[in-house]
Amino acid sequence: MTMTHSGQDPSGRKRVFSGIQPTGDGELHLGNLIGALENWVRMQDEYETYYCVVDLHAMTSPYDPKILDQARLTTAKTLLAIGVDPRRSLFYLQSQVPQHAELAWILGTITSIGQLERMTQFKEKADRSGQNLGLLAYPVLMAADIVLHRANAVPVGDDQTQHLELTRDLVQRFNGRFGDVFPLPDRISPPVGARVMSLQDPTAKMSKSDLDPDSRVNLLDSPDVVRKKLKSAVTDSDRTVRYDWSEKPGIANLLEIFSVCGGRPIPDLVAEFGEAGYGRFKEAVAESVVARLTPIRTRFKSLEDQEVGRIMLKGALDARSRAESTMVAVRRAVGLTGS
Ligand code: TYM
Numbered sequence: 001m002t003m004t005h006s007g008q009d010p011s012g013r014k015r016v017f018s019g020i021q022p023t024g025d026g027e028l029h030l031g032n033l034i035g036a037l038e039n040w041v042r043m044q045d046e047y048e049t050y051y052c053v054v055d056l057h058a059m060t061s062p063y064d065p066k067i068l069d070q071a072r073l074t075t076a077k078t079l080l081a082i083g084v085d086p087r088r089s090l091f092y093l094q095s096q097v098p099q100h101a102e103l104a105w106i107l108g109t110i111t112s113i114g115q116l117e118r119m120t121q122f123k124e125k126a127d128r129s130g131q132n133l134g135l136l137a138y139p140v141l142m143a144a145d146i147v148l149h150r151a152n153a154v155p156v157g158d159d160q161t162q163h164l165e166l167t168r169d170l171v172q173r174f175n176g177r178f179g180d181v182f183p184l185p186d187r188i189s190p191p192v193g194a195r196v197m198s199l200q201d202p203t204a205k206m207s208k209s210d211l212d213p214d215s216r217v218n219l220l221d222s223p224d225v226v227r228k229k230l231k232s233a234v235t236d237s238d239r240t241v242r243y244d245w246s247e248k249p250g251i252a253n254l255l256e257i258f259s260v261c262g263g264r265p266i267p268d269l270v271a272e273f274g275e276a277g278y279g280r281f282k283e284a285v286a287e288s289v290v291a292r293l294t295p296i297r298t299r300f301k302s303l304e305d306q307e308v309g310r311i312m313l314k315g316a317l318d319a320r321s322r323a324e325s326t327m328v329a330v331r332r333a334v335g336l337t338g339s
Contacts, residue, residue: 015153016049017049019053021054024071028078031157031216032219034260035156035196039188044088050151051089053092053312056101057138060134061209073308081299097323104140143163143166150326160187192259217230220293220297221293227286243267262291
């Protein structure tokens with residue numbers, strides 16, 4: 001398909017890019033699903049979509065090379081199981097498309113180190129796992145991911161806001177200095193669930209790196225594990241179910257999870273469970289999560305590793321040739337025409 005300069009395909013559809021890290025063993029959690037992946041799947045109907053397992057990003061935190069390969073496969077398989085459709089989306093592994101790294105280098109030459117050092121995620125991760133150049137340059141590679149296919153919109157959770165702002169800064173700086181090559185991308189986050197909180201500490205975001213496995217629901221958790229984790233979710237000493245983030249963050253978090261998994265507006269849930277007691281409320285939340293995750297687990301189990309490998313390779317070949325058309329324009333703009 002031919003691309004226009006503005007980041008739209010000839011039918012006028014806007015272009016979407018997003019990525020996810022195959023961190024640890026590659027399992028994804030409910031925060032990923034609610035904050036980003038539900039939108040990934042939905043946007044396939046309306047937009048031209050590009051989705052990527054960002055394995056180069058996952059190497060910026062300590063990891064085991066023997067596990068990374070399997071983790072990439074698990075993440076890719078989970079995304080297919082959720083409904084990423086390789087017939088409608090360009091779906092691939094970042095490391096199999098070398099233009100991501102090439103463009104990151106070029107964008108790095110217009111990025112200020114001070115701006116990178118001020119990024120919240122860099123400060124948090126550098127404290128935990130030590131500093132390395134990859135961790136500092138992480139947001140530059142993310143910006144390269146987004147602009148490589150000239151995306152207009154990026155479905156992500158709230159925690160990526162600062163990274164998106166940096167991307168927009170870099171687009172403006174690049175276009176100002178070298179000419180109009182990239183569109184300015186917008187962040188797309190869901191109205192409910194853009195920041196799913198830890199089940200054990202509702203003031204911290206649900207995260208793969210949390211040492212407490214009860215803090216998150218993994219998308220492949222069995223129904224019994226899901227029930228146990230939600231039963232042990234931290235709430236408060238009151239017994240009224242109300243949507244109030246400042247007074248009742250644990251309950252507000254569960255209401256958001258329930259609303260998305262059960263497909264019901266929060267006021268309806270409050271009307272039904274307001275005085276039901278926390279025990280009954282948590283059981284109902286758990287059943288909505290189990291119902292949402294069961295088809296994902298079933299589909300995951302039915303996918304063959306080899307078939308997934310083939311899908312990813314085909315996606316990468318396609319992505320390489322599409323990325324090359326942007327890179328030709330980028331190289332020309334920055335003075336690397338090659339003639
Ligand atoms: P990652 O792999 O940490 O998370 C993937 C997506 O899940 C969202 N998310 C959450 N949303 C709501 N509540 C939570 N508790 C929660 N935890 C995670 C994230 O916002 C994200 O959308 N830097 C990115 C990966 C990336 C990327 C990109 C994203 C690399 N290049 C280009 C978009 C475009 C990251 O670490 O996501």
